[in-house]
Amino acid sequence: AQSVTQLDSQVPVFEEAPVELRCNYSSSVSVYLFWYVQYPNQGLQLLLKYLSGSTLVKGINGFEAEFNKSQTSFHLRKPSVHISDTAEYFCAVSGGSGYSTLTFGKGTMLLVSP
Amino acid sequence: DGGITQSPKYLFRKEGQNVTLSCEQNLNHDAMYWYRQDPGQGLRLIYYSQIVNDFQKGDIAEGYSVSREKKESFPLTVTSAQKNPTAFYLCASSIRSGRAGDTQYFGPGTRLTVL
Numbered sequence: 001a002q003s004v005t006q007l008d009s010q011v012p013v014f015e016e017a018p019v020e021l022r023c024n025y026s027s028s029v030s031v032y033l034f035w036y037v038q039y040p041n042q043g044l045q046l047l048l049k050y051l052s053g054s055t056l057v058k059g060i061n062g063f064e065a066e067f068n069k070s071q072t073s074f075h076l077r078k079p080s081v082h083i084s085d086t087a088e089y090f091c092a093v094s095g096g097s098g099y100s101t102l103t104f105g106k107g108t109m110l111l112v113s114p
Numbered sequence: 115d116g117g118i119t120q121s122p123k124y125l126f127r128k129e130g131q132n133v134t135l136s137c138e139q140n141l142n143h144d145a146m147y148w149y150r151q152d153p154g155q156g157l158r159l160i161y162y163s164q165i166v167n168d169f170q171k172g173d174i175a176e177g178y179s180v181s182r183e184k185k186e187s188f189p190l191t192v193t194s195a196q197k198n199p200t201a202f203y204l205c206a207s208s209i210r211s212g213r214a215g216d217t218q219y220f221g222p223g224t225r226l227t228v229l
Contacts, residue, residue, distance in 0.1 A: 045220070104156040107154070
């Protein structure tokens with residue numbers, strides 16, 4: 001079984017400031033990791049994913065995430081946020097081989113203010 | 115444009131009525147999924163289908179039913195047995211039969227309110 005913990009339900013930040021959204025996972029097998037973004041009343045859009053290789057993954061809209069196996073973490077970062085980044089962000093995990101469904105965290109609401 | 119269509123966007127039903135949510139994809143994806151989203155709860159998997167005429171229960175299948183008669187369609191029925199059906203419902207698809215690591219692509223969602 002696998003699970004995901006997003007440590008912050010809300011993260012308020014000022015425009016142009018850096019931000020980190022935290023994600024920890026637990027799994028008995030190797031994993032693939034994902035970050036999705038959801039704008040109000042819309043579906044989810046993939047920001048980035050880690051499958052293998054370099055532990056630093058770059059995604060869309062200037063976001064990046066670092067896979068840390070020893071700390072079982074996959075934190076999302078952006079060096080300078082914009083008002084338009086205001087949205088809910090979901091971390092998700094799937095098993096690292098064969099067939100596996102996605103398990104999502106409860107989400108972190110990023111609130112960017114001027 | 116390729117994508118996933120969910121209809122309607124908003125749906126209101128009286129308690130005790132069954133209701134069917136539509137999900138169509140023209141991405142030629144094999145796998146399709148239904149999730150339920152409640153505030154502060156993230157997404158929870160209701161049902162998924164890896165191939166036509168086959169589907170499996172997810173974590174919260176009670177009170178729901180699905181069918182997969184065509185590759186591009188995966189309708190979800192919320193039955194009267196579902197105790198708390200008011201929620202935001204999201205449909206997704208992935209290119210292969212649910213292989214780990216494949217990206218899931220999401221539709222715009224249907225907000226169901228039971229009065």
